[in-house]
Amino acid sequence: xxxxxxxxxxxxxxxxxxxxxxxxxxxxxxxxxxxxxxxxxxxxxxxxxxxxxxxxxxxxxxxxxxxxx
Numbered sequence: 001x002x003x004x005x006x007x008x009x010x011x012x013x014x015x016x017x018x019x020x021x022x023x024x025x026x027x028x029x030x031x032x033x034x035x036x037x038x039x040x041x042x043x044x045x046x047x048x049x050x051x052x053x054x055x056x057x058x059x060x061x062x063x064x065x066x067x068x069x
Contacts (some may be wrong), residue, residue, distance in 0.1 A: 001048070001068065002047065002048060003047050003049060005043040006041060006054070006068070007027075007045070009068065010063075013029070013067075015029045015037075015061070025037045025061075026041075037061060039060045039062070
């Protein structure tokens with residue numbers, strides 16, 4: 001899966017780019033209990049994300065696995 005595809009999934013589910021440093025972009029979303037979820041994406045938009053990194057992004061976001069297939 002490409003970085004661009006993950007960005008679309010996150011944006012569609014309420015995540016907004018908070019900041020970017022070099023190749024690291026951080027996306028943030030508010031949650032019900034007043035906290036925030038923070039997800040870090042690494043790489044350029046056309047790069048493939050390794051499976052282990054994709055699993056970590058999925059865990060950080062709290063979104064269902066089926067969205068990342």
